[in-house]
Amino acid sequence: MCRIGAIKSKExxxxxxxxxxxxxxxxxxxxSGFAMVMxxxxxxxxxxxxxxLLSLACTQKGxxxxxxxxxxNDFQQLAEWIPRGVKNVKLDIKAMPYYIFRNYEYPEYYRxxxxxxxxxxxxxxxxxxxxxLEKDEQGYVYSFWPDVLTLKEIGDPWDIATYFxxxxxxxxxxAKNVVVQCRQNTNYDIVRYAAxxxxxxxxxxxxxxxNTFYTKNKEYQKSLHRGYIGFESDSQNFLYxxxxxxxxxKWPIKYYKHVITPLPFNEITQRSDSAExxxxxxxxxxxxxxxxxxVIAMLPNGNIMTCCDSKKLRPVVVGGDDTMVAIAxxxxxxxxxxxxxxxxxxxxxxxxxxxxxxxxxxxxxxxQ
Amino acid sequence: METVKTQDVTVNDxxxxxxxxxxxxxxxxxxxxxxxxxxxxxxxxxxSVTVSTGHRPEPSQKHSxxxxxxxxxxxxxxxxGCGMCEKTCPNQAIKPVRNPDSxxxxxxxxxxxxxxxxxxxxxxxxxxxxxxxxxxxSQMTDPALDSERHTFDILAPFGRVxxxxxxxxSATNGxxxxxxxxxxxxxxxxxxxxxxxxxxxxxxxxxxVALATAYLNEKHNMPVRMSSGEGGMPVKLLESEQLxxxxxxxxxxxxxxxxxxxxxxxxxxxxxxxxIKIGQGAKPGDGGLLPAAKxxxxxxxxxxxxxxxxxxxxxxQGLYSIEESVQKMFLSMNAAFKFRVPVAIKCAASAxxxxxxxxxxxDPYRICxxxxxxxxxxxxxxxxxxxxxxTGHPVVSKTRECYLSAVKQGRQGQIPLWAGGGMGLTGNxxxxxxxxxxxxxxxxxxxxxxxxxLGCIGNEHGRCNSCNTxxxxxxxxxxxxxxxxxxxxxxxxxxxxxxMLALDSELRKLMAPIGNSSLPVGRSDxxxxxxxxxxxxxxxxxxC
Numbered sequence: 001m002c003r004i005g006a007i008k009s010k011e012x013x014x015x016x017x018x019x020x021x022x023x024x025x026x027x028x029x030x031x032s033g034f035a036m037v038m039x040x041x042x043x044x045x046x047x048x049x050x051x052x053l054l055s056l057a058c059t060q061k062g063x064x065x066x067x068x069x070x071x072x073n074d075f076q077q078l079a080e081w082i083p084r085g086v087k088n089v090k091l092d093i094k095a096m097p098y099y100i101f102r103n104y105e106y107p108e109y110y111r112x113x114x115x116x117x118x119x120x121x122x123x124x125x126x127x128x129x130x131x132x133l134e135k136d137e138q139g140y141v142y143s144f145w146p147d148v149l150t151l152k153e154i155g156d157p158w159d160i161a162t163y164f165x166x167x168x169x170x171x172x173x174x175a176k177n178v179v180v181q182c183r184q185n186t187n188y189d190i191v192r193y194a195a196x197x198x199x200x201x202x203x204x205x206x207x208x209x210x211n212t213f214y215t216k217n218k219e220y221q222k223s224l225h226r227g228y229i230g231f232e233s234d235s236q237n238f239l240y241x242x243x244x245x246x247x248x249x250k251w252p253i254k255y256y257k258h259v260i261t262p263l264p265f266n267e268i269t270q271r272s273d274s275a276e277x278x279x280x281x282x283x284x285x286x287x288x289x290x291x292x293x294x295v296i297a298m299l300p301n302g303n304i305m306t307c308c309d310s311k312k313l314r315p316v317v318v319g320g321d322d323t324m325v326a327i328a329x330x331x332x333x334x335x336x337x338x339x340x341x342x343x344x345x346x347x348x349x350x351x352x353x354x355x356x357x358x359x360x361x362x363x364x365x366x367x368q
Numbered sequence: 369m370e371t372v373k374t375q376d377v378t379v380n381d382x383x384x385x386x387x388x389x390x391x392x393x394x395x396x397x398x399x400x401x402x403x404x405x406x407x408x409x410x411x412x413x414x415x416s417v418t419v420s421t422g423h424r425p426e427p428s429q430k431h432s433x434x435x436x437x438x439x440x441x442x443x444x445x446x447x448x449g450c451g452m453c454e455k456t457c458p459n460q461a462i463k464p465v466r467n468p469d470s471x472x473x474x475x476x477x478x479x480x481x482x483x484x485x486x487x488x489x490x491x492x493x494x495x496x497x498x499x500x501x502x503x504x505x506s507q508m509t510d511p512a513l514d515s516e517r518h519t520f521d522i523l524a525p526f527g528r529v530x531x532x533x534x535x536x537x538s539a540t541n542g543x544x545x546x547x548x549x550x551x552x553x554x555x556x557x558x559x560x561x562x563x564x565x566x567x568x569x570x571x572x573x574x575x576x577v578a579l580a581t582a583y584l585n586e587k588h589n590m591p592v593r594m595s596s597g598e599g600g601m602p603v604k605l606l607e608s609e610q611l612x613x614x615x616x617x618x619x620x621x622x623x624x625x626x627x628x629x630x631x632x633x634x635x636x637x638x639x640x641x642x643x644i645k646i647g648q649g650a651k652p653g654d655g656g657l658l659p660a661a662k663x664x665x666x667x668x669x670x671x672x673x674x675x676x677x678x679x680x681x682x683x684x685q686g687l688y689s690i691e692e693s694v695q696k697m698f699l700s701m702n703a704a705f706k707f708r709v710p711v712a713i714k715c716a717a718s719a720x721x722x723x724x725x726x727x728x729x730x731d732p733y734r735i736c737x738x739x740x741x742x743x744x745x746x747x748x749x750x751x752x753x754x755x756x757x758x759t760g761h762p763v764v765s766k767t768r769e770c771y772l773s774a775v776k777q778g779r780q781g782q783i784p785l786w787a788g789g790g791m792g793l794t795g796n797x798x799x800x801x802x803x804x805x806x807x808x809x810x811x812x813x814x815x816x817x818x819x820x821x822l823g824c825i826g827n828e829h830g831r832c833n834s835c836n837t838x839x840x841x842x843x844x845x846x847x848x849x850x851x852x853x854x855x856x857x858x859x860x861x862x863x864x865x866x867x868m869l870a871l872d873s874e875l876r877k878l879m880a881p882i883g884n885s886s887l888p889v890g891r892s893d894x895x896x897x898x899x900x901x902x903x904x905x906x907x908x909x910x911x912c
Contacts, residue, residue: 210510212883215893223778249532252542264521265555276537276544282525282553283532285781290884291510311518311885313511 002183003027003329004196004208004316006296007337008304008357010323012042012174015166017337019157022182024332026157033184034160035152035195037143037204038175040302044081045149048103051078052122055150056129057096057192058139065132066100066139073125074107081149081172083164093155093163096139101149119201123227140192143199149175152195157182179298181206194232198239201227202300205242207235208329209293209314217241220286224248238295241287246299253305255280257354257368260289261310296327304357312351318363319346325357377441383470383830384447386439392461395435399453399462404839404851407447408462411438437462443476450825450832450841466830483753484657486835486845487826488650488790488816491757492744495793496764496902500803503896503911506883515873515880522875522887523591524811525784526560526615526641527553527710527737534734551734552710554640557584557592558811558887559801559871561818562788563617563643563714565599565624567658567667567678568749568835570852572860573822573844578605579857580864581613588865590872593640595813598656598680600624600670606631611639615712618701619645621656621680623671632704641737642701642711646684649742649789651751652716652759656680659750661838664847698735712738717761717789725770729779738784740813741767745790747816749845750836763789764804768906771808771890780808780890788813793828797867798874806891807906819844821867822860 003025007017018036045053052075058066070077081101106113110121126144133139142150153160161167181196196206211217214234221228221240225248228240238260245256262281268274281288292313297305306316306327318327319334321341328334331346349355352368379385386408400408415434420427439447447464454463476483506512528551536548561581566574574597581594598619605611606628616639618625647653658667658678668675684697701711713736715724721741728736743763748756767787774780787809791800793816801812816824823842826832835845843854879885882894896911897903903910 212506212510213888213891216888216890219775219890220778220780223776244532250539251537251544252539254542255544264519265523273543275546275550278553278555279530279535279537279546279550280544282529282555282781283535285525285529286890288886290886291506311513 002181002208003333004181004206004294004296005326005328005333006177006179006298006304006306007324007326008177008302008361009325010176010361012176013324014169014174015178016161016169018178018180019161019166020336021326021328021333022157022180024336025328025330026182031156031182032190033152033154033195034157034182035197036150036178036180037197037199037298038149038173038178039147039204039298040176041147041149042174043172045079045103045147048078049147051103051105052144052146053149054100054102054104054141054144055148056100056133056139056141057153058098058100058133060097061136062133062138063098063100066129066141069129069132070104074109075104075125078103078105085163086165088162091155091159091163093153093160095153095163098139099151123201127227127229145199145202148199148202148204149173150197150199152192154184154190154192177298177302177304179204179206179296179304191232193230196233196235198233198236200239200243201247203239203243203247204298205235205239205295207238207293207295208316209309210234210291211237211289211293212291213237213289216286217289235293237289238293239297241289242297244287253299253356254354254366254368257307257352259284259287261351261368262288263368294329302359305354306349307354308349308351310351315348317346317348318355318357319343320361320363322361325361325363327357377443377475379439379441380467380469381471381475382439382443382446383467383472384449384464385467386437386447386453387463387465388437389461390436392459393437394459396458398456398458399437402452402456402841404452404841405448405450405834405837406440406445408437408439408453411436413438443472443478446472448832448834449830450834452841484750484836485753485756485833486747486749486751487756487833488747488793488828489744489756489760490828490830492760492762493828495790496762497800497803498794499899499902500895500897500908502802502806502878502882502894503909504894505881510883512883513880513885515876518880518885520876520879520885522558522872522879523555524558524887525553525781526556526593526712527551527784528734529553529782529784530734531779531782549707551737552708553737554710555591556640556811557590558805559592559797559868560615560786560811560813561592561594562813562815563595563597563645564749564815564819565597565658566601566670567599567623567662567847568597568845569819570840570843570846570855571666572852572855572857573819576822576855576857576860577818577864578610578614579861580868582610583861583865584868585613588869590868592868595643596624598623598645599658599667600627602670603627603631607634607636609637611635612637614639615641615643617643617645618697619656619680620682620684621678623673623678623680626672627670629704638705638709640709642705642709643714643738643740644697644701644711645714647714647716647718647742648748649716649744649746649760649763650748651755652718652761653682654751654755654759655682657750657836659836659838662845662847667847695733698733702735710737711735712740712786714740714742717741717743717763717766719761721761721766722769722773725783726773726777728783729774729777736783738786739770740786740788741770743787743789745793746788748835763787764807765905767804767809768807772907775890781810784810786811786813788815792817796874798871798878801871802875802878803895806888806894808890808892810887810889818864821863822855
């Protein structure tokens with residue numbers, strides 16, 4: 001079982017907090033990688049919060065390919081954070097030669113474009129870069145979105161953090177929201193793209209568990225949107241469905257849970273909104289998930305959500321204080337970073353519940 | 369000694385020979401009375417015995433006339449192997465034995481007539497489904513469920529499902545509301561009792577199936593639906609609450625629809641659906657056939673026809689394409705029930721099934737509520753044997769192809785796929801249903817197995833299959849009042865109910881180990897096969 005976590009804070013915090021949240025929870029294969037998505041950044045990128053930020057890992061040749069592509073497509077480089085990796089052979093990390101975390105100015109003809117048009121451009125650019133790098137295995141592009149940074153690597157999380165100097169708080173890299181996970185693929189090949197969290201157009205998601213409707217979900221999602229690709233992990237299904245329900249169908253967030261774990265028919269019948277729920281269940285049946293899992297998602301507006309499968313076979317807990325709220329698979333993670341919180345207020349969501357931490361750090365919870 | 373007449377029919381030319389043990393026989397006559405085919409008859413035989421009783425051989429010949437049971441040397445009265453003689457004999461003195469030297473097929477086309485029979489194909493008994501195993505078992509991180517305690521959602525859609533973006537939903541204050549009517553969809557048990565008409569079946573057999581359907585719904589909360597078959601329904605049922613369990617069938621002969629249309633204003637509830645039958649897997653392209661022998665008075669009344677061979681044409685008159693079928697039949701059927709009742713279509717599986725399915729999927733009216741694919745192993749009450757054995761198409765790969773074609777277009781689930789024709793052929797319908805569901809079907813339909821549960825003894829090895837003759841020894845496929853009495857309706861219905869309850873538990877026994885609480889439609893990853901060709905064709909994992 002992989003452990004997942006997220007932190008949302010009123011004040012900017014350093015990514016080491018995410019490591020402190022995760023490390024007490026680690027067991028077995030959990031120490032096989034580190035991956036996080038940071039949103040609402042401070043530090044190096046604070047001046048360019050509205051400009052897209054590219055996160056990728058590549059070879060030297062890959063870096064050149066990316067530079068050429070971005071130049072040819074009229075993206076102009078703004079700020080950059082270059083992690084000078086700690087060269088120490090004893091560190092357990094499969095480092096890539098280059099890591100690029102770079103802000104760009106939008107192409108001139110897109111500067112006045114709508115947010116939607118910009119979002120499409122950023123997705124198309126990321127997909128194009130991915131294809132470019134994939135061809136000769138020259139690298140991996142994780143996200144390209146304003147105010148969002150993704151860092152992923154294979155190895156021991158502690159050593160990865162040492163390599164990227166994430167233990168040293170020099171103020172370069174700060175955020176108000178982080179979603180984090182410390183395990184490489186357990187069941188199949190270890191591929192960087194298979195490591196959670198996944199990102200698509202402002203939506204970030206990581207999941208703990210398995211989705212046994214992977215094949216069914218994948219077969220449906222493939223034709224729904226050009227951004228639904230890869231499928232290196234069955235957890236990508238959760239992200240694509242989240243994106244589809246919120247971004248494409250533009251449905252209120254409460255319907256996400258109704259899509260992935262619909263109520264049994266006999267419960268639907270007893271509800272006042274049974275006609276709508278039945279319509280959703282029958283039209284989106286191919287997006288239903290199954291198997292034990294817990295999802296943590298971060299939305300474009302910075303809200304962080306968690307929910308579980310309908311049998312509640314994977315744990316998750318939410319807790320915090322006035323300035324910081326965190327979600328973790330196990331309570332020991334919360335105890336590590338929020339030891340003084342009121343534990344009696346911790347929330348253990350049930351199988352029909354959705355919990356959202358909003359911008360004011362209020363914890364909203366409702367039953368499906 | 370008589371001259372050997374080589375062209376005479378002898379018992380050894382027939383498919384079944386009667387094995388008779390005169391020493392056990394009491395001449396009670398039960399077997400002769402039970403044989404609906406008059407294949408055996410009492411006879412008197414001349415016997416001679418040579419006897420010598422003294423100290424020295426003094427042979428003397430004694431002649432006697434002995435009563436016996438004799439098989440008739442006749443194609444017309446050939447034994448069908450039904451075994452009713454054996455069943456009724458108190459002394460185990462008689463039974464039919466399969467004759468491997470039968471010349472029946474060479475002799476049975478008297479007067480240029482084709483061989484007709486009922487049952488299933490005898491030549492195409494290969495079973496793809498038996499080469500497939502549910503091989504993706506949850507063992508560690510994804511735990512298997514408890515089939516006894518867990519709640520399972522075992523339901524399938526009957527009706528047209530819209531794509532998510534087509535749903536007329538609008539959001540106000542964070543809540544979605546439907547702003548227009550959706551095409552009707554009924555969520556029903558994933559096993560439909562397939563279309564067998566009153567006419568093909570005796571009224572008692574039909575009633576037993578209908579009784580089982582109602583019982584399963586009302587006592588066991590299993591929303592099983594039954595298709596009427598082409599031939600109408602009793603008016604009483606049309607005007608009853610139980611109509612909601614019935615799917616009304618319309619086929620090319622339109623038999624029975626006069627009564628149905630007249631009953632519409634008096635219907636208390638809507639039927640569960642309408643099924644337009646285009647073709648039947650057992651005899652694709654051959655139309656329906658109800659021999660005059662089975663057109664009894666009540667059948668004439670229900671169908672509004674005289675006593676004659678009733679032949680449904682092989683196609684719907686006036687239809688020259690699927691488009692026209694969509695426009696005319698679907699619209700009129702939908703309109704008849706004011707668009708409240710889903711209308712589906714049943715076709716024989718064919719090399720062209722995918723084209724038909726695509727055509728329906730792309731139909732802009734979006735009113736086809738189900739695609740029923742009927743495979744070659746389906747049964748029939750009457751067909752030309754040449755159609756039964758030599759035409760048709762297996763249902764498994766065709767269902768899979770239709771599903772994958774829909775997947776390619778992102779339209780899976782829009783027109784539910786129902787597969788039939790050989791489901792439960794080996795007796796385990798739950799396993800068959802589960803496997804085709806994993807391959808993409810939403811549910812299955814069963815026909816032959818139901819009458820087997822009522823007592824039909826026909827099989828794929830040439831036993832009985834005389835459904836077309838009106839002489840059904842089990843009282844199922846006949847309208848002869850004396851034979852019909854042989855069927856105990858309550859017992860028959862009870863058998864079907866018991867089987868379905870077991871099937872429901874067996875489905876759970878398959879859903880639990882793969883960790884699914886709802887039907888695994890399209891979960892092909894749950895299946896593996898030991899046959900490379902099957903793996904390749906169905907896109908499932910090969911294992912050895």
